[in-house]
Amino acid sequence: MSRNILVITALMLLVLTLPGISTAKLKVVATLNDLGWIAEQVGGDDVEVSVLCPPHQDPHYLPAKPSLAKKLKKADLLLYNGLELEIGWLPLLIETARNPKIKPGSRGELECADALEHILDVPTGHVDRSKGDIHPLGNPHFLLDPRNGVKVALLIAERMSELDIDAAERYKQRADMFQASVEKRLPEWEALLSASRNCPVIVYHQHWEYLLNWLDIQTIGSIEHRPGISPSPRHTKDIINLGRSQKCVYIIAATWDNLKIAKKASERMDAPLIILPGATGAMEGAEGYLGLFDYICKELSRGGVDGVRNE
Numbered sequence: 001m002s003r004n005i006l007v008i009t010a011l012m013l014l015v016l017t018l019p020g021i022s023t024a025k026l027k028v029v030a031t032l033n034d035l036g037w038i039a040e041q042v043g044g045d046d047v048e049v050s051v052l053c054p055p056h057q058d059p060h061y062l063p064a065k066p067s068l069a070k071k072l073k074k075a076d077l078l079l080y081n082g083l084e085l086e087i088g089w090l091p092l093l094i095e096t097a098r099n100p101k102i103k104p105g106s107r108g109e110l111e112c113a114d115a116l117e118h119i120l121d122v123p124t125g126h127v128d129r130s131k132g133d134i135h136p137l138g139n140p141h142f143l144l145d146p147r148n149g150v151k152v153a154l155l156i157a158e159r160m161s162e163l164d165i166d167a168a169e170r171y172k173q174r175a176d177m178f179q180a181s182v183e184k185r186l187p188e189w190e191a192l193l194s195a196s197r198n199c200p201v202i203v204y205h206q207h208w209e210y211l212l213n214w215l216d217i218q219t220i221g222s223i224e225h226r227p228g229i230s231p232s233p234r235h236t237k238d239i240i241n242l243g244r245s246q247k248c249v250y251i252i253a254a255t256w257d258n259l260k261i262a263k264k265a266s267e268r269m270d271a272p273l274i275i276l277p278g279a280t281g282a283m284e285g286a287e288g289y290l291g292l293f294d295y296i297c298k299e300l301s302r303g304g305v306d307g308v309r310n311e
């Protein structure tokens, strides 16, 4: 080791041990890649972010591996989507982690759905999760509307400020910057899809309701019988008839959906299939939360020209 490196190392150690200078970062664990990305924008250098569910994985069904509980052991703040999206795996991971900071009801856990005023698709009748209903409290995929991403960022900034008061001003500033960057892009994304307004589309899973609601595109049905339940032959027949009679313009599926079924339905309906990233980073070119909407809006505006109909 050269003399210069030794001097620099000694100086760094001195700075780190000086009283009153804290280098500890807020340890944030986010369940979803979208939330992790937003947390990084808001937290900047004041936080260390890790994510539990990889972007290519359907967040309804993440295997609760011990390595994930390990990430939660040292967390100061757990950010999760909520509305029972993660109910199949997160409670078990929290229990295994035995970290009092993030236990349910503590200030170290934040259900990001709390940022929303309006939840879509709230069931009105009896809901039985044992029969496979995976949206029992309404549609949990609200991060697919970038305006909801902003609301979530502002809520995250509030909670980070509460847990790390010294950096409160910086959290607020960064959340404001994030809001400005999203709001600047909204008209561009909306303009790309202006020709699709009121067009009828069919989705595989009800993953896209907030996105389509924002863009005024009309969902007329889903290939899944109910959220999380594979289509019966009867339902498949009905949805194909519906798609044909309503002149469905395209079918949307996420990379993790059953694409074999989606392609078959697309062929029989003679409507192209558009496969989209269901989360930030789920497909190449959809990196970052803003990049996700760049990708999705561009693909939808092309109307599935490379879809199965043209293969």
Ligand SMILES: [Zn+2]
Pocket: 060, 134, 135, 140, 141, 205, 206, 207, 227
């Ligand atoms: Zn879902």
